[in-house]
Amino acid sequence: MTNLAYDPSEDDDNISRQDIAAMQALRPVPRISVQAFCETEGVANPIERAGQDRRMAKAHLKVHMGGIPTAIDFYHSAPTPNLIVLETRAEPKEMLEQLGRLAEYCDPTSKVVVIGHYNDVGLYRELIRNGISEYVVAPVSMADIVAVIASIFVDPEAAPIGRSMAFIGAKGGVGSSTIAHNVAWAVSSLFQSEVVVADLDLAFGTANINFDQDPAQGIAEAVFSPERIDEVYLDRLLAQCAEHLSLLAAPSTLDRVYDFEPEAFSQIIDTAQRTAPVLVLDVPHIWSGWSKNTLIKADEIIITATPELANLRNTKNLVDMLKRLRPNDPPPKLILNQAGVPKRPEISANDFAEPLGITPMAVIPFEPLLFGNAANNGRMLGEMDAKNPVVATLNEIAHVLTGRSELKSKKKSSLGGLLGKFKRNKK
Missing domain, CATH: 3.40.50.2300 (Response regulator)
Structure with missing residues (x-):
């Protein structure tokens, strides 16, 4: 006889932390x-x-x-x-x-x-x-x-399904793809765990460049031939980037227009989750039926933003929308990237987090030399400089996202005049 804990005095629109943990x-x-x-x-x-x-x-x-x-x-x-x-x-x-x-x-x-x-x-x-x-x-x-x-x-004896992590940027150019690829590499190398990276930006994806790969086939073959997708076919499309890391590369060409139905990537994602314990989804900064559907179904969502007002607005819109679309899941996680650009006015991490109700899981400093050298050489940051503090931060992100450590909460600071400016800009 089932009688799980439930507090009828709670607002019916809310779900308890215990229920969220059980749902996960x-x-x-x-x-x-x-x-x-x-x-x-x-x-x-x-x-x-x-x-x-x-x-x-x-x-x-x-x-x-x-x-x-x-x-x-x-x-x-x-x-x-x-x-x-x-x-x-x-x-x-x-x-x-x-x-x-x-x-x-x-x-x-x-x-x-x-x-x-x-x-x-x-x-x-x-x-x-x-x-x-x-x-x-x-x-x-x-x-x-x-x-x-x-x-x-649900068959309790069925093979386990891999955990999907969707990375998306609050704006283009904030470094979401770079962080997604480096976190995937960190998970595969730190924990000797099989990881699949899926680059969903078919027109302008950078995973093939970042991993120094030029596969003849990739995710385009899967999305345009959904009837062929199974574990065997998917394995043929994967490019091996490291011992435990595989890539579903984007063609990164403009030979065709990449307009998709909302469910276009669902079968690919479902199949990939049956082949590896971790699936990293590199989602482009667009809002379409398929990108929205991909985010809704992901086990974990990570938003990358830079500490500027437009990023704050976009992040808040994303967070609010995803909370409505995923009421029974934890809110997205936030990474602030490119902090401390010389002479650029910036919003502090605490002030950025206040209107979102989310503590950033990491604040990554502006390190153009490290990131630039890694990108130009097709290497991960940990391969370029394993002792760099940024690499340590990415390793900690890998620990949090795989459940090996918890995100530490910090005290929120006063928002000052930022919210007023934010509201004025909305008018």
Whole structure:
């Protein structure tokens, strides 16, 4: 009998830290149909929110108001889905009778989850004995719903899925790609872990230059031939950059126009996650259906910005949008790059972080000689100068993103007149 911790006094739009942690460990639910029949808004709302979670992206979920009697009427003339979720306030004896009547109209392959209001071990055992997949005691949270569905339809013996990290710049030229490539190299070299880098900027991608690679094939072949994508085909497209690091290179040519549907990269990403424990996505600074979809589905999002007002505006827009699109995930992580450019007026790290509500995970100083030499030689920063403080910072980022250490929070400082200037510029 499931009765996960839930505080009904919490704002329904928020999710607790415990629920976020639990959700992070869940695997995506496969393509299934789910229909829920609810008697109360307190149960209907978290089920509807569960249907909007990125882990439920492939599932089709529909919520009806009304309990088991409504479900019986509905399935008189409609086929039953893969999963039926039923809320009932009926007493145990009446509940069992109603479920018995519903069973007459249910396909034998359909799973049933009951959300009841009686915390009764005997009832739970009787329901399981009669073929109910799970009994959950109300109130329930959105995380409870996703966890129950995943426990029924996700194979615990299936091969693990790699963790995806999407890097995007708040503006062009802030160094997001360089940081993405160097963090990927750090993860592969520090932890001897297989890493795949996917350069999603097909027209102007720089991963092939940064890794000194010129592969004949790359990500373009995959995105333009989605019907061919599997682990074997993907392996043929990967260029080996280091012992544990592979690259899906962009063609970086303008021979064609790269307009894609929102789901264009989904199959590539899903396949790549089955081949390596870490997938680094180098997302270009654009806002399109496919880039938005890629960010929504990523396990981790890292925004790189330079300490300027336009970067602050763009970062805030990204953070606010992603919080709305990914309400059940932690906010994006922030890296401030190119700090301390001579004679350039800059926003301090604390003032930059204040309106975002995010502590930067790293502030990387302006080091044109180190970065320039590495780029011109097709080498990673750690290969050029392993003892440089910037390399130590990138190594720490690798530790945080792979869960080997935690991001330390710092005290926020006063914002002063920055917010006023920010608001004035919006007018």
